[in-house]
Amino acid sequence: EIVMTQSPATLSVSPGERATLSCRASQSVDSHLAWYQQKIGQAPRLLIYGASTRATGIPARFSGSGSGTEFTLTISSLQSEDFAVYYCQQYNNWPALTFGGGTKVEIK
């Protein structure tokens, strides 16, 4: 099983600042990496897939990068609605999907 490790567990950021979230895979997943945002009481929302492709309707302030085992999600200027938990997910190992443990982005 491919293990996904996210860091940090919690990120405290002021509105308008940049947030950088990391995700590491225990073995290469090529670019088969997605990012999701989840708010309390809601289902996850797809943000990024293919490591760097924004899903439909996702603002340009969200960007993804990386390949192989190291990936980054960057939120260029945090808005109030961006405070949430973010998960990475690998899908290189069909059909087994694995998620990272999540990074909570909170208001500083």
Place this chain on the structure above:
Amino acid sequence: QVQLVQSGAEVKKPGASVKVSCETSGYTFTSYDIYWVRQATGQGLEWMGWMAPNSGGTGHAQRFRGRVTMTRNTSISTAYLELSSLRSEDTAVYYCARGLLGQQLVLVYWGQGTPVTVSS
């Protein structure tokens, strides 16, 4: 528009079984696999398994071996997840999800979640 609507909250005793439904609309049910993901309170997301509605083929995570059954009724575009021999650790919100066109493992459409509580 694509929608996945799940059945309501369940409360079960240890050892019992639970069956969660996922009614889909807005697309051809048999064209996309359905995935099941669960989330314990305050915890992360855990993939449970998948089902191909066209064939009924399924696969699941090793840890659920022998306890999980995924089925479908194509006439009503609905998928089902049944989990047996429930224990307290199975208390979670259970989600069904569907992938993107051409990238089925990228979960773009999600049900609203079904809370399942296992308690004596």
